[in-house]
Amino acid sequence: MLKQSKPLIATVVATMALSFGVGTTGVSASKLDDLQNQQQQIEQKKNELNRGIQEKSSTIKANSEKKDKLLAQIRDLHGKIETKQNEIAKLEQEIQTTKAEIEALRASIKELEQKIADRDALLRDRVRAMQVTGGSASYVDVLLGANSFSEFIDRVSAVNTLREADRQIIAEQKADKATLEDQKNQVESKLATQEENKKKLEAAKAELDRQKKDLNGLVEQLEAEQQRLEKEQASLETEYSEAHEMSDELKQQIVAEQERIAVIARKAEEERKRKEAEARKQAAAAAASEQAESNRKAATSSKPASAGNTVAHTSAPAPAVSGGTWTRPAAGRITSTFGPRDLSWASSNHQGVDIANATGTPIVAAGNGIVSRAGSHPTLGNYIMITHSVNGKTMTTVYGHLSAIGTSQGAQVSKGQQIGRMGSTGRSSGPHLHFEVHIGNFGNPVNPMLYVPL
Structure with a gap:
């Protein structure tokens, strides 16, 4: 073990040197x-x-x-x-x-x-x-x-x-x-x-x-x-x-x-x-x-304008997208909330909120941001991590157990934009979205219900 560890550390150092040698522009x-x-x-x-x-x-x-x-x-x-x-x-x-x-x-x-x-x-x-x-x-x-x-x-x-x-x-x-x-x-x-x-x-x-x-x-x-x-x-x-x-x-x-x-x-x-x-x-x-053009035409027209001819057009947001900074990331019912819970097969300190629905249910970005990670994890399964800037402060959201990932690392996404589909990958008892919110970078979880309309 003594002989193997130093070459590994040296390899990591070399990898770090190559990685840090890449240009710092762009995501x-x-x-x-x-x-x-x-x-x-x-x-x-x-x-x-x-x-x-x-x-x-x-x-x-x-x-x-x-x-x-x-x-x-x-x-x-x-x-x-x-x-x-x-x-x-x-x-x-x-x-x-x-x-x-x-x-x-x-x-x-x-x-x-x-x-x-x-x-x-x-x-x-x-x-x-x-x-x-x-x-x-x-x-x-x-x-x-x-x-x-x-x-x-x-x-x-x-x-x-x-x-x-x-x-x-x-x-x-x-x-x-x-x-x-x-x-x-x-x-x-x-x-x-x-x-x-x-x-x-x-x-x-x-x-x-x-x-x-x-x-x-x-x-x-x-x-x-x-x-x-x-x-x-x-x-x-x-x-x-x-x-x-x-x-x-x-x-x-x-x-x-x-x-x-x-x-x-x-x-x-x-x-x-x-x-x-x-x-x-x-x-x-x-x-x-x-x-102004309408007023000009009205002034020069010999025929008065009829009020019944005016039609108002409104552009309503998509039903799944809320107003404000955040929106609900998926449709479905909440099956587990943030904080302590008594489960023999899962973590006793739940760091997010679970939203259950059918496999394939669209998952959307809860807010505007940049995809900082997208990949697979033994517990989270297929997951996406998005970094957000809210009023000059950094926040991070996590979406786990996805059946499919519809975005990539470094991609810029908008609130309500579809980024994947609901699934049951990783350590999961059934199809649902595991949704987390962190203050700052990943590692400081807070109750998502305090920020996102769920």
Whole structure:
């Protein structure tokens, strides 16, 4: 549509240039018709452009709503990602704490391992000593080697103490080894659990990041689409603005042409009145001359004139033509008047008066003027438009639904002159004349009954 509209506008401009290049002398109703056709083309183009603009605007609005929904999802994902990030940070801090605990435990384990090693060395020494002395026999040797009873008692006490110490060392050795193994298992399990939780959190965050990336991609696509649509809409709006400016220019040209035709109609009316006045003057002079001749003959005649020999002749107007500025445009009955009406198949605001009669009933010009348009219209059917000059003011009459057109654009017509025949062309329910009166040029309809004797 963008590629086709500019050539059309260029064509209209070229047509306007050719049309305006024609000489301005004489009546050029065809030029007015061309201007109005060009304006109609521009208006159609404006409607197409406006529809395109509205479609783009609707699509842009829909995309914008879709984009807002995606951005809302992205904001929600941002919140979830931040939550996961905080959980990961908290877990990393816990892991660091656990690692610090592990380091401290390692130092404790190292000390415990040293104690266990020392005990192992002591126990090995004791075992070697027992092996050299034959095991428990060494305790007997110790007891029998006493030199007195009191020394024997002391040695018995010392032996018991050593044996209890050996049992204590062995028990502590077992307990320390069990504690060491348990601490190692707890720390390693805790660390493994934390590392596993960290992996899960990182996987969840990675999935959220992926979703966010996908949504960002969709947003970028929508933004690119929005930019394309907005660019196309701006182009359509520019074309619409150009077409609107051209339409305004055409309207000015049409008004100027209508005014020019109105001037011609006014001059034609002035010329008609001048000729009528001249004719009346010549008729009066002829009547005066005839009366003078009659008087002269009467004075010289030997026979007096008889009153019964004088016959008065009158020239009455045709029955269908009224006196004054306007006359009824057709015989028949009025079926619809000017103004609002309740019809399902026709305009609710009637801009004229309908006069019904048989098909073929003569249609006459309601007043003196110049035919500004004569042609066909989807609603009016065959129609005629006449521009009149009434006391220096422009008026326009319209005659629609004709079965036949008996005049042409640019023709000068007189009040009561037949211009066509009644019909039912266009949007019509039966044979009738649709008659309109406009103040000035076409576009300012008034009630015809206020001006024309109907």
